[in-house]
Structures are given as structure tokens and as C-alpha cells.
Amino acid sequence: MSRFKFPCSCGKRMAAYDWMIGRVINCPRCGRTLTVPTPFQGEEQLADLEERGLYKPGKKKVGEPVARTSFKGILSGILGVLVILGVIALIVWLVKYR
Numbered sequence: 001m002s003r004f005k006f007p008c009s010c011g012k013r014m015a016a017y018d019w020m021i022g023r024v025i026n027c028p029r030c031g032r033t034l035t036v037p038t039p040f041q042g043e044e045q046l047a048d049l050e051e052r053g054l055y056k057p058g059k060k061k062v063g064e065p066v067a068r069t070s071f072k073g074i075l076s077g078i079l080g081v082l083v084i085l086g087v088i089a090l091i092v093w094l095v096k097y098r
Contacts, residue, residue, distance in 0.1 A: 002017070002018050002039070003015055003016070003017055003018075004016060004017075004018070004039035004042050004043075005042060005046065006036065006037050006041070006042030006045055006046065007042070007045050007046050007049050008027040008029065008030060008032060008034055009030075009032065009049075010027060010029050010030040010032070011029075011049060012027055012028065012029040012030065013046070014027070014028075016036045016042075018039070020036045021036050021037070021038055022035060022036060023035070023036050024036075
């Protein structure tokens with residue numbers, strides 16, 4: 001099962017597996033009905049959109065780590081640590097005073 005990418009005419013890049021070739025899907029961005037192309041056709045469509053300036057490939061390079069830090073991620077990490085510390089404190093209290 002190989003995975004490949006293909007675009008919608010609105011510029012949204014989607015991924016599909018080889019077993020999905022020929023299936024009809026809807027674009028999540030614009031809602032257009034699309035038929036999943038072959039991997040070769042998908043590459044041609046991406047290159048065509050790139051030439052017309054409607055698609056810009058990502059700047060991420062293969063093997064390069066992506067660092068994304070968001071406020072929600074930091075807050076959820078802090079909250080997780082606090083919950084773990086609370087559970088540990090509860091266990092210690094139960095063992096010591098029961």
C-alpha cells in the first residue's frame with residue numbers, strides 16, 4: 001500500500017493510497033467532487049499547479065525535524081505534570097495517614 005499526493009483545483013493537497021485510485025471523493029476545502037488519480041497523474045497535476053503559481057510546495061525537507069510549539073501544547077504539558085504530581089501526592093498521603 002503506497003501513499004501518494006494529488007491536488008484539487010483549489011490548491012488543496014490531499015493524500016491517497018493506491019487502492020483508492022478511481023474512487024470519487026470530495027475536497028475538504030472547496031467541496032468539489034474529485035476522482036482519485038494514479039500516482040503519476042497526481043504528480044503531473046501538482047507540477048502543473050506549481051507552474052501556474054496556484055500551489056507552493058512546503059518548505060519542510062525530508063529528514064528535517066519539525067518543531068512546533070504552541071500555547072495549547074505547553075499548557076497541556078504543564079497540566080499533565082500537575083495531574084501526575086497530584087496523583088503521587090494523593091498516594092503518598094493515603095499510604096502515610098491510613
